[in-house]
Amino acid sequence: MSNATHAPTTTTQVYRVYIKATPEAIWDAITKPEWTERYGYAARVDYDLRPGGAYRAYPGAEMAKHEGVPDVVVDGEVIEADPPRRLVQTWRMLMDADLKAEGFTRLTHEIEPGEGGVTKLTMIHELEDAPKLAALVGGEHESEGAGGGWSWVLSGLKTVLETGDELDR
Amino acid sequence: MTDDDRVFKALADPTRRFLLDRLFERDGRTLTELESELEMTRFGVMKHLRVLEDAGIVVARRSGREKLHFLNPVPIRLIHDRWIDKYAERRVSALADLKSELEQNS
Numbered sequence: 659m660s661n662a663t664h665a666p667t668t669t670t671q672v673y674r675v676y677i678k679a680t681p682e683a684i685w686d687a688i689t690k691p692e693w694t695e696r697y698g699y700a701a702r703v704d705y706d707l708r709p710g711g712a713y714r715a716y717p718g719a720e721m722a723k724h725e726g727v728p729d730v731v732v733d734g735e736v737i738e739a740d741p742p743r744r745l746v747q748t749w750r751m752l753m754d755a756d757l758k759a760e761g762f763t764r765l766t767h768e769i770e771p772g773e774g775g776v777t778k779l780t781m782i783h784e785l786e787d788a789p790k791l792a793a794l795v796g797g798e799h800e801s802e803g804a805g806g807g808w809s810w811v812l813s814g815l816k817t818v819l820e821t822g823d824e825l826d827r
Numbered sequence: 828m829t830d831d832d833r834v835f836k837a838l839a840d841p842t843r844r845f846l847l848d849r850l851f852e853r854d855g856r857t858l859t860e861l862e863s864e865l866e867m868t869r870f871g872v873m874k875h876l877r878v879l880e881d882a883g884i885v886v887a888r889r890s891g892r893e894k895l896h897f898l899n900p901v902p903i904r905l906i907h908d909r910w911i912d913k914y915a916e917r918r919v920s921a922l923a924d925l926k927s928e929l930e931q932n933s
C-alpha cells in the first residue's frame with residue numbers, strides 16, 4: 659500500500675464481514691485457541707471471559723520460529739463478555755518496544771445473526787494515541803511481511819469457518 | 828446479485844472510488860464533510876454512499892448525534908484473496924514449471 663498519510667480525526671477503525679456460520683461458531687473462532695491457530699497470525703489466544711479477566715495471545719508455531727518474538731505477543735483485559743454477541747476488551751501489542759509503548763487500545767467484536775444463516779461480524783478498534791499500531795492493523799506493512807492486518811485476519815476467519823480451509827499464509 | 832457483484836458494481840464508478848479514497852485518507856466522516864469535497868448535491872452523495880454501504884465497503888455508525896462513515900476494507904480483501912492471489916500465484920507457478928522444464932532439456 660502507498661505511504662499516504664493517515665491523519666484521521668477519528669482514530670477508530672471499523673471492519674465488517676458476513677459469515678455463513680452461527681454466532682456461537684464465530685464466538686468460538688475468536689475466543690478459542692484451537693480456532694485462532696488456524697487463521698491470520700495463527701496466535702494461540704487465552705481468554706478469561708469475564709470483566710477484568712486476562713487476555714493473552716501467544717505466538718503460534720510459525721511465528722515462534724522467528725527471532726525476537728516475545729512469549730506473549732498481545733495482552734489485554736476483558737471489559738465485557740456477552741457470548742455469543744459482544745466482546746469488549748483492551749488490546750496491547752507487545753511485538754516491539756515502540757508498539758508496546760503506545761499502550762492499551764480498545765477492541766470490540768459485535769456478532770449479529772442475520773437471514774439465511776449468515777451472521778454479521780463487526781470489529782471496532784479504537785486506536786487513540788496508537789499510530790504505529792493503527793498502521794500495522796490497517797495492513798500497511800503487509801509487503802514487509804507483517805501480515806495484512808485485520809482485513810486479512812477476518813478474511814481468513816471467514817474462509818476457515820465457511821470452508822474449513824486455511825488461507826495461504 | 829452476489830456479494831462480489833455488489834463490490835465490483837460499487838467500485839465501477841469514479842465518484843464512489845473518490846469517496847473511498849477520501850475515507851482512506853481520513854476515516855469516520857460525516858455526510859456533510861464528504862459532500863464538501865464533491866461538486867454534487869447532498870442527495871447525489873447520499874445515493875453513492877448507499878451503494879457503497881450495500882456493498883459493505885462503507886460502514887456507517889452513530890456517534891452521538893452524528894452518523895460517521897468508515898471505510899471497511901474486508902470485502903475488497905475477500906476479492907483479493909479469492910481472485911487476485913489465485914491468478915498471481917498461477918503465473919508464478921507457471922514460470923517455475925517453465926524454468927524446470929528448460930533446465931531439464933538443456
